[in-house]
Amino acid sequence: MSTPIRFDSTDFPENDAEEIWREGLNAVFEIQRPKDPPVPFRAKMESWPLGSVLLMSHVVGGDVEFQRTRRRIATSGIDHYLVHCLLDGALVSTFGRDTQQVSLGSVIVRDLVVENIGFTRDAPMVTLTIPRHAIDARTGGALRMHGLSWEATDPIGLLIASHMRSLVSVASSMDEEQALVAGEATLDFVAACVLRRAERWAQSGDPRLTPVIRAQALSFIEGNLADMSLGPARLREILKVSRTALYELFEPMGGVAEYVRARRLDEAMRRLESPLHARELIGAIACAVGFMSESTFNRAFKERFGCTPTEARRRRAAGVSTGGGATAAANAASRQGEARGVGIRTAATIRSLGS
Incomplete structure (x- = not known):
């Protein structure tokens, strides 16, 4: 049988829960709950891995803000879609x-x-967490999916x-094989639905090649962030594509x-929040991620994250880093014991989807 990861706040003292x-x-997410007046915490969460998809049933009482901030995008290490049913x-x-x-009963997509x-x-809801590449492989990619929705009255x-x-x-x-079949069938179904609804970024040439070229481009960028010459001309040389094709490929991302620049800054944030780079x-x-000038780096970093690199490092040192790294998770697991590691297992499952 497929073993779910279950959490119920009533099983633990409120602060631990x-x-x-x-x-x-x-x-x-970064999560905010009301502090004044304090609201008793109550929540239930149950999740099932279905191959490269994670199915989750979740509810938390009262008012909650779930914030997908630029900082969290940079440090979370995930590239998924969420499909919610309220x-x-x-x-x-x-x-x-x-x-x-x-609206109630509707389905929405979050990038x-x-x-x-x-x-x-x-707000009880059911959520599918789907790696981007799992949808791209079925749709050809380049879809505008954030905010996509279907009302409950839509067949x-x-x-x-x-x-x-x-x-x-x-x-x-379900056993593991059945869970895998269900996950693959769900991916096919969701992909078929979004293809009929989502807009595709304009592109020329054979659309079947777009995911391949995009994957090559992104892989090259990730491996060469420190290269000062990294830019449109270098990518055109590596990918053997025209200026127009390269523009269309990166147009959804704001250009090459x-x-x-965004990936360099995100990598800088990751290093600033990593204990492995604490003495660097x-x-x-700044130099390691491709910035020639520290002052230029500082300005760009503050523009993207709302704080200076020094402030970001101080937050981590003060214990308020929101990256949720493996060291913090291991310490929490040790502190709370195996029975209380449900949160850590859930986070690890989300991060490992499709890997």
Whole structure:
């Protein structure tokens, strides 16, 4: 049988329960709950790995803000979509200048590389966590999926919501092979649905080649962040594509230069929050991620994250880093014992999807 990861706040003292719950979602969100007046914490969470998909049933009482911040995007180490089905309560999502009021029974998609804030109130929901490459492999990629939604009155939306609820009802009774089949079938189904609804970024040439070229481009960028010559000309040389094709490939990401700059800054944040780089000078980190000038790096870093590199390092040293690294997880596991490691196991499962 497929063994779910279960959490119920009533099984633990209140302070411990909230800490364990936060650990489970720390891979994805920064979480804010009301402090004045304090609200008693209550939550339930149950998740089932289905191959490269994670199915989760989740509810937390009261008002909660789930923040996917630029800092969290940089340090979480995940590149997934969330597909939510709202069962009750209230859910409002904001991203950029847009606000989306989610109706009961509807299905919505969230892209975890997009900054957004979700506000919930007593909102049980079912969620599919899906690695980006798992959808891209089935759709050809280059889809605008963040904010995509189906109302409960939409026949396709009703089918998706019914499928997600059905998965929850049978997931615990499936063996590993059945769970894998269910996960692959769910991926095929979701991909077919988004293909009919999502807009595709404009592109020329054979669209089947786009995911391959994109993967090559992103892999090259990740391995060459320190290369000062990394830019459009270098990528065109490596990929053997035209200027127009390269522009279209990176247009959804704001362009080649913007994407490279963002990845360099994200890698810098990761190093600043890593104990392995605690003794490394900030100037050395700036150079290691491809910045020629420390002052230019400092300005760009503050623009992206709202704090200076020095302030980011001080936060980590003070114990308020939000990266949720393996060392912190190991310390928490030791402190709380194996029975209380449910949050850590949930976070580890989210991070390992599709790997």
